[in-house]
Amino acid sequence: MMKSASATTTSASSFLPAFMAGQNVSSGAGWVRATVFIALLVGAPVTFILAHVFASSGGVWEHLAQTVLPLYIVNSLLLMLGVGAGVMIGGVGTAWLVTMCRFPGKGVLEWALLLPMAMPAYVVAYTYTGLLDFAGPIQSALREVFGWSSARDYWFFEIRSLGGAIVVMSLVLYPYVYLLARSAFLEQSICVLEASRTLGQGPWKGFFKVALPLARPSIAAGTALALMETLNDFGTVHYFAVDTFTTGIYRTWLGLGEPTAAAQLGAVLLLFVLALVMIERVSRGASQYHHTTARYRRLPGYQLTGWRCLTAQTFCFTGVFFGFALPSSVLAWWSVRYSTIGLDFLPMVRNSFLLALVAALAAVTVGVIMAYAQRLSPTPMTRSTVRLASFGYAIPGSVIAVGTLIPLGLIDNALSGFMSERFGLSTGLLLTGGIAALVYAYLVRFLAVSFNGIEASLSKVTNSMEAACRTLGQGTMGTLRLVHVPLIRGALLTAGLLVFVDVMKELPATLIMRPLNFDTLAVRTFSLASDERLMDAATPALVIVLVGLIPIIMLSYAVARSRPGEKS
Amino acid sequence: MNMMFSKTPAIQCGPGPHCSFTPSKGCAADPLRMSPCAPGSACLIMDGVSCAYGKTRVVENVSFAVRPGELLCLLGPSGCGKTTTLRMAAGLETPVDGRILLNGQLVGGQGMHVAPEKRNIGFLFQDYALFPHLNVLANVAFGIRNKGKAESRDRAMDMLRQVGMEAHADSWPHQLSGGQMQRVALARALAPEPMLMLLDEPFSGLDKRLRDQIRDETLHVLKSTGVCVLMVTHDPEEAMFMADRIAIMRAGRIVQLDEPETLYRRPVASFVASFFGEVNRIPSNVRQGKVHSPLGAFPAPGFKEGAEVDLVIRPEALSLELEDNGNATVLVSHMLGRSNLIHLRVESGYGPPIHLHARTTGxxxxxxxxxxxxxxxxxxxxxxxxxxxxxxETMPEEIPQPPPNLGSFC
Structure with a gap:
């Protein structure tokens, strides 16, 4: 797939079709063609899923609809509701406290609040289960102290439940809201807040009547992102036995062997996703307009003392502690204390890194092609094409897996049939059997991650730099190679790193699409945990967390430095 | 790869199938030229060129030719299509109509579009567009092709020496001042020995005092290389200083193309006259072939009886003498340094009193x-x-710089 994409681009012709005459001539039509091709490719899985809405699945769908579908819908909605409330309270509260108040520990919290982002929800779920279930240290200690002998003697919070899933996901997903709400609060001109003070509003009223409404679009966008992750989650809900769409798709696909019905479940899930995408897009659009003044002043920093200070500290540290510090310490302890690194550990690490590396390279290459094409030819057509191609970030991995495997399987079968009929060769599963299909699925899901970063950084290259390079004798390819790529190297690296980490963490698509006996860290973590070998799962989980920390540290660094109006 | 970037073989300019020279009317693009271009001369011919963004036509039927070694200046207010014309010559825009010949070869129009990188042109940008990731020497050497490393380094150093920047060869663009960046950009554009240089408001980023100096230096460098130059500016004084000929543009069309002195002495339209400075405009009517005004009668050949006309008088054409029974009263006088601006009220038998501005020296x-x-x-x-x-149209003192990530269209 990559091959054909780059082949199209190198033939970038400078001769324009007639309808584009008068447009900027540097628009290499070849780049646009490549982008259209990419968009079609990346949009294919979703299209296949949606095309299955009206397909017949021989009564399986009717069966599912009568039995489990209502449960999936109710569970998914409850999960979204709970996680939504959790991330909003956690994210907005912490963001407000660290931007607008002053209390000891605030400097550390500003970046530490992001750390839970490095934890995949399923890893946190396994860790807390290990800590809190019947055999875990907490309950054992309680039994020891109070002399209870069985679970009937006392009540204890059941972590493996819908409530547990909500708590776990809120703990790792609130940073999305924190990040966006924080920058919204920072961007608010302090003059607006001061105006509200002079108009007779206290700090609390100022928060609820001015700051919060102004930041609403950002908060909505952050929440929508967190909820997309919630819908995407498979590891947590599967382990906690909460039946949602992702577990349903997995079971229908692998357990029942009903691809059509799985695709139909995916289509229903897409409706939820679509609603979230709309919310996110609309909110983002609105958030661009909320500056009414360009004047910035130092933030006021309400000095907190006494019980207020303690409450603020407790509130903020709760997220950091339970979302990151505790689970990662427990993982580290387990892996040092109990885990043994077997012979299969290194190949597993290699598999994970290899997959992540290939996917990151693919996502960056394709991202560059798309961003460059959009820049060369900023027509509505290119723009909507690019939008379509970057839609995948919202689609749950399990849906992408199903939407990828069905068409590729059909092609494989046709190809294999053709080859054995014509040449008597058995090609087997060329596309679906190897890691190519998996990389393709990653590309569909994570292309937007790399594209957005690259697109933003391309603005470093001014139009006249581009034109200068062209008049100095370079074509579109040469310009990209000699001017754009060197100038946006940093962004390319960041984009690659983000995709790399996302692929390392990714579970549902990997689980469904991986080749036989091809274990990655995430898959191994999942399967060990499923076998209730939580302590053994600690080492692969820890590696995922450690790698995931790299971009979070970079992000924290950026966050610590960013404050509009305080730059020179 | 090398094939792609090799220079287009120069077809010699001169009589031939590509040349639209007609013996009776001269060159189609350059009517003043009554003989074909000398063979081998490098020149740009824009022949009835139009350009449009969507449905808006920003350049309409523009024709001119840049003669060998000539510096031709496109002058006009912002939005008049001058930069678009320049960008069409560079191949950065495509014409919807007409044709563009470079060195006698069709490079644009009539279904033909030669990409900018294959036109062998140099372009000097308003914001200089130096590559921030390359040092000064590498910037200048960027466009030099088909040469060895040492050779292109020598050539780049030569160019830097010409613009007086050889001491900064190892500097980075962000370490340079505006004037230095301009010089490096000039050296970079000239280094590949282009047959045509295109200058887009090349001095507008510099402050006034530096501008005069850099302008002078740039003119010397350009003239010493003998390259043809097409330049765009909104500053009439700059155009008069730099150009051999000036094309005044307005709303996508050329209003007048002439040598600077002719433009000033014999402007063909009120717009041209007023472009070189504020003018007195006295609305009037033609009576018996003449325009009567408080300043006397002026012949108005070619106008119908009763036609509405404007009498346009430059303030510097008025000289004043104190006289108790003169027909004008001084309202205000401003001392402006090199000259004085004097507001006058003139009374006469021709209607109500009129308000005039005079510019005097001393x-x-x-x-x-x-x-x-x-x-x-x-x-x-x-x-x-x-x-x-x-x-x-009144000219703004300074065209606001376009935001860096947008193309400037005039």
């Missing part, structure tokens, strides 16, 4: 309220068909 003798008589240099008074006042 000490300021005209006390406010004094009566003066006016002497007029008839060669600086022009009669044009009346124009709606709405259409008169």
């Amino acid at each position: 000490p300021l003798p005209h006390i406010e309220g004094a009566r003066v008589s006016i002497k007029l240099d008839q060669s600086q008074a022009f009669v044009y068909p009346a124009e709606e006042q709405v259409e008169t």
Whole structure:
């Protein structure tokens, strides 16, 4: 797939079709063609899923609809509701406290609040289960102290439940809201807040009547992102036995062997996703307009003392502690204390890194092609094409897996049939059997991650730099190679790193699409945990967390430095 | 790869199938040229070129030719299509109509589009567009092709020496001042020995004092290389200083193309006259082939009886003398340094009193309220068909810099 994409681009012709005459001539039509091709490719899985809405699945769908579908819908909605409330309270509260108040520990919290982002929800779920279930240290200690002998003697919070899933996901997903709400609060001109003070509003009223409404679009966008992750989650809900769409798709696909019905479940899930995408897009659009003044002043920093200070500290540290510090310490302890690194550990690490590396390279290459094409030819057509191609970030991995495997399987079968009929060769599963299909699925899901970063950084290259390079004798390819790529190297690296980490963490698509006996860290973590070998799962989980920390540290660094109006 | 970037073989300019020279009317693109271009001469011909963004036509049927070694300047207010014309010559825009010949070879129009990188042109940008990731020497050497490393380094150093920047060869663009960046950009554009240089408001980023100096240096460098130059500016003084010929553009069309002195002395339209400075505009009517005004009667050949006309008089054409029974009163006089600007009220038998501006030099003798008589240099008074006042354009002192990530269109 990559091959054909780059082949199209190198033939970038400078001769324009007639309808584009008068447009900027540097628009290499070849780049646009490549982008259209990419968009079609990346949009294919979703299209296949949606095309299955009206397909017949021989009564399986009717069966599912009568039995489990209502449960999936109710569970998914409850999960979204709970996680939504959790991330909003956690994210907005912490963001407000660290931007607008002053209390000891605030400097550390500003970046530490992001750390839970490095934890995949399923890893946190396994860790807390290990800590809190019947055999875990907490309950054992309680039994020891109070002399209870069985679970009937006392009540204890059941972590493996819908409530547990909500708590776990809120703990790792609130940073999305924190990040966006924080920058919204920072961007608010302090003059607006001061105006509200002079108009007779206290700090609390100022928060609820001015700051919060102004930041609403950002908060909505952050929440929508967190909820997309919630819908995407498979590891947590599967382990906690909460039946949602992702577990349903997995079971229908692998357990029942009903691809059509799985695709139909995916289509229903897409409706939820679509609603979230709309919310996110609309909110983002609105958030661009909320500056009414360009004047910035130092933030006021309400000095907190006494019980207020303690409450603020407790509130903020709760997220950091339970979302990151505790689970990662427990993982580290387990892996040092109990885990043994077997012979299969290194190949597993290699598999994970290899997959992540290939996917990151693919996502960056394709991202560059798309961003460059959009820049060369900023027509509505290119723009909507690019939008379509970057839609995948919202689609749950399990849906992408199903939407990828069905068409590729059909092609494989046709190809294999053709080859054995014509040449008597058995090609087997060329596309679906190897890691190519998996990389393709990653590309569909994570292309937007790399594209957005690259697109933003391309603005470093001014139009006249581009034109200068062209008049100095370079074509579109040469310009990209000699001017754009060197100038946006940093962004390319960041984009690659983000995709790399996302692929390392990714579970549902990997689980469904991986080749036989091809274990990655995430898959191994999942399967060990499923076998209730939580302590053994600690080492692969820890590696995922450690790698995931790299971009979070970079992000924290950026966050610590960013404050509009305080730059020179 | 190398094939792609090799220079296009130069077809020699001169009589041939590509040349639209007709013996009776001269060159189609350059009507003043009554003989074909000398073979081998490098020149740009824009022949009836139009350009449009969507449905808006920003350049309409523009024709001109840049002669060998000539510096031709496109002058006009912002939005008049001059930069678009320049970008079409560079191949950065495609014409919807007409054709562009470079060195006798068709490079644009008639279904043909030669990409900018294959036109062998140099482009000097308003914001210089130096590559921030390359040092000065590498920037200048960027466009030099088909040469070895040492050779292109020598060539780049040569160019830097020409613009007086050889001491900064190892500097980075962000370490340079505006004037230094401009010089490096000039060296970079000239290094590949282009046959045509295109300059897009090359001095507008510099402050006034530096601008005059850099302008002078740039002109010397350009003239010493003998390259043809097409330059765009909104500053009439700059155009007069730099250009061999000036094309005044307005709303996508060329209003007048002439040598600077002709433009100033014999402007063909009120717009051209007013472009070189503020003018006095006296609306009037033609009576018996003449325009009557408080300053006397002016011949108006070619106008119908009763036609509405504007009498356009440059303020510097008026000289004043204190005279108790003069027909003008000094209202205000401003001392502006090199000249004085004097507001006058002139009374006469031709309708209501009119308000005139005069520009004089020397000490300021005209006390406010004094009566003066006016002497007029008839060669600086022009009669044009009346124009709606709405259409008169005033030139902003400085075109605001476009945001860095947008192309500038004029």
